[in-house]
Amino acid sequence: MNNHALLSIKDLFVSYGNIKAVKGISFDVHEGEIVTLIGANGAGKSSTLRAISGMVPYTGQIAYKGTDLRKMEADKIVALGIAQVPEGRGIFGNLTVMENLKLATWQRKDKPEIERDFERVFSIFPRLKERSNQLGGTLSGGEQQMLAVARALMSRGKLMLLDEPSMGLAPVLVREIFRVLKEINQSGTTILLVEQNANMALRLAHRGYVLETGTIALSGTTAELLGNPRVKEAYLGG
Amino acid sequence: MADKPLTSQPEKPPTLERLRAGWEKIASNRKALPIALVVGFLLSFAIPQFELVNPYVQLILMYIGINIILTISLNLVNGYMGEFSVGHAGFMAVGAYISALLTTRVFPLGSGAWLFPLAVIAGGVGAGLVGLVVAVPSFKTRGDYLAIVTLALNMIVKSVIENIEAIGGPRGIPGIDKLTTLPWTFFWTVLAVWVIRNFVYSNFGRGVLSIREDEIASDLMSVNTRQVKLLAFTISSFFAGIAGALFAHVLQFISPRVFDIIKSTDVLIMVYLGGIGSIAGSILGATIYTVLLEVLRPLGMWRMVFMPLVLVLLMIFRPRGIMGLREFRWFIPYRDLFASRLWRQKKEVPDASA
Numbered sequence: 001m002n003n004h005a006l007l008s009i010k011d012l013f014v015s016y017g018n019i020k021a022v023k024g025i026s027f028d029v030h031e032g033e034i035v036t037l038i039g040a041n042g043a044g045k046s047s048t049l050r051a052i053s054g055m056v057p058y059t060g061q062i063a064y065k066g067t068d069l070r071k072m073e074a075d076k077i078v079a080l081g082i083a084q085v086p087e088g089r090g091i092f093g094n095l096t097v098m099e100n101l102k103l104a105t106w107q108r109k110d111k112p113e114i115e116r117d118f119e120r121v122f123s124i125f126p127r128l129k130e131r132s133n134q135l136g137g138t139l140s141g142g143e144q145q146m147l148a149v150a151r152a153l154m155s156r157g158k159l160m161l162l163d164e165p166s167m168g169l170a171p172v173l174v175r176e177i178f179r180v181l182k183e184i185n186q187s188g189t190t191i192l193l194v195e196q197n198a199n200m201a202l203r204l205a206h207r208g209y210v211l212e213t214g215t216i217a218l219s220g221t222t223a224e225l226l227g228n229p230r231v232k233e234a235y236l237g238g
Numbered sequence: 239m240a241d242k243p244l245t246s247q248p249e250k251p252p253t254l255e256r257l258r259a260g261w262e263k264i265a266s267n268r269k270a271l272p273i274a275l276v277v278g279f280l281l282s283f284a285i286p287q288f289e290l291v292n293p294y295v296q297l298i299l300m301y302i303g304i305n306i307i308l309t310i311s312l313n314l315v316n317g318y319m320g321e322f323s324v325g326h327a328g329f330m331a332v333g334a335y336i337s338a339l340l341t342t343r344v345f346p347l348g349s350g351a352w353l354f355p356l357a358v359i360a361g362g363v364g365a366g367l368v369g370l371v372v373a374v375p376s377f378k379t380r381g382d383y384l385a386i387v388t389l390a391l392n393m394i395v396k397s398v399i400e401n402i403e404a405i406g407g408p409r410g411i412p413g414i415d416k417l418t419t420l421p422w423t424f425f426w427t428v429l430a431v432w433v434i435r436n437f438v439y440s441n442f443g444r445g446v447l448s449i450r451e452d453e454i455a456s457d458l459m460s461v462n463t464r465q466v467k468l469l470a471f472t473i474s475s476f477f478a479g480i481a482g483a484l485f486a487h488v489l490q491f492i493s494p495r496v497f498d499i500i501k502s503t504d505v506l507i508m509v510y511l512g513g514i515g516s517i518a519g520s521i522l523g524a525t526i527y528t529v530l531l532e533v534l535r536p537l538g539m540w541r542m543v544f545m546p547l548v549l550v551l552l553m554i555f556r557p558r559g560i561m562g563l564r565e566f567r568w569f570i571p572y573r574d575l576f577a578s579r580l581w582r583q584k585k586e587v588p589d590a591s592a
Contacts, residue, residue, distance in 0.1 A: 053457075055457065074458065075457060075463070086454060090452050090454060092448050092451035092452060093451060094447075094451055102441075102444060103445070106462075151459060155460055
């Protein structure tokens with residue numbers, strides 16, 4: 001589509017043994033955008049994110065700012081500026097909130113910048129500041145999700161990959177998380193959002209792709225997708 | 239809140255109350271640890287010099303020190319990193335043999351006492367290298383596989399030594415000088431505790447903890463998990479080698495049979511008895527286990543019935559060990575201490591904000 005894409009994916013195949021989870025998808029994410037991948041369970045959404053972060057082997061091409069990510073190890077990809085908020089949050093339960101956040105700066109050496117990022121993260125999530133000495137596992141589900149997003153911010157992600165941030169959260173908390181995501185996007189972070197909650201995701205994002213059994217079934221701006229009768233029937237509950 | 243007397247505690251005897259207050263004072267005193275170290279070091283010289291305790295007790299003290307080194311080094315991998323290594327005696331054997339060969343065959347006669355530190359370091363480095371060689375392939379897999387690889391390593395080391403006639407084969411190395419002294423044991427024990435404590439509380443150490451908590455998330459947090467695992471495992475086997483070297487020069491006779499899987503199991507027991515992920519727990523676990531085994535010696539055969547029973551009971555009533563995932567205040571760095579104290583207060587008064 002465009003050579004200036006922040007993230008460009010071409011012919012991505014991911015398989016686990018004989019099971020093909022992703023069957024040749026291609027799409028681009030441009031700087032400043034919120035792009036969402038929606039689809040049912042097993043559509044290949046999470047596998048796509050895992051491939052981008054270097055967590056699963058794949059064929060095809062994934063490039064970030066023109067650099068090929070294929071041969072890179074997961075920790076190097078994070079250092080490039082791709083931060084993933086994993087499915088199920090991946091909070092370190094026996095470590096404090098502060099330690100959780102510090103881990104995201106593991107490879108960073110720029111101390112004053114890290115201090116500034118802490119301030120920024122705490123201004124976005126004042127709750128985390130209150131609980132900075134509490135163990136991650138004792139936080140509520142919503143707070144854990146906020147911590148997971150905060151960690152991604154601390155690793156200086158230019159591109160944030162979110163794997164079902166709404167999972168297991170009350171609607172009021174989902175709205176809160178999505179409000180924060182919008183704020184983060186407006187301050188310059190590009191977001192690739194994987195969601196089952198298609199309604200919320202399409203309202204937040206600029207563009208969307210509908211995944212069905214490993215291939216892209218539909219794509220377009222979110223306005224188009226929201227108006228599409230097929231999307232309405234299958235994902236928005238009629 | 240403050241002027242209201244706590245209603246649940248007035249029946250307690252005042253002596254117990256006083257003891258507790260005294261303990262609290264010692265535990266919260268940051269100067270207590272350096273003082274204890276200096277006193278301990280002086281004592282380690284004074285005890286053999288003036289025969290303050292009999293040689294048998296001195297021997298036990300040295301075993302305690304060696305076992306603390308073993309326990310704390312295994313705790314780094316099994317407790318802090320959450321992997322399951324079961325072949326610690328294998329690394330111990332490497333350290334013991336390298337150092338014993340150096341002091342009995344290589345070093346000139348009579349210089350043993352002076353060159354002993356070198357022999358110990360050589361033993362540690364040798365074991366560390368073997369650890370690195372084992373870690374590179376085995377950490378490509380996760381979880382149980384490391385247990386199998388380390389178990390196999392323990393067996394391999396034992397049979398290799400048994401089959402090399404030049405180093406005594408199954409007969410082992412007799413006539414090693416008793417070079418391990420109480421001050422040396424004290425020094426190496428403190429060094430092991432100090433190094434591992436500082437490692438665990440460093441940025442790298444936080445990476446070690448994150449691997450235990452959630453390895454995938456740890457990768458996604460930019461932690462180079464491979465590098466962290468290799469380093470932690472190498473440090474762990476280095477200190478196992480140090481302990482092996484000290485052990486050889488207390489026992490004065492080593493054979494492959496000393497370093498079999500039972501020895502590895504002993505270390506595992508001390509780790510899980512004291513509690514995973516805890517410096518204080520490692521020290522307690524090693525001390526209690528060593529002393530208990532000696533105290534129970536008169537029971538003879540029944541000792542091996544009693545000890546496992548203690549462990550079964552412990553696992554039922556304290557499944558994480560004595561200090562599992564908790565730490566004694568002396569070992570927590572000052573910057574982290576405040577955090578843990580705040581956390582404790584919050585836990586005791588959950589609705590303070592409401």
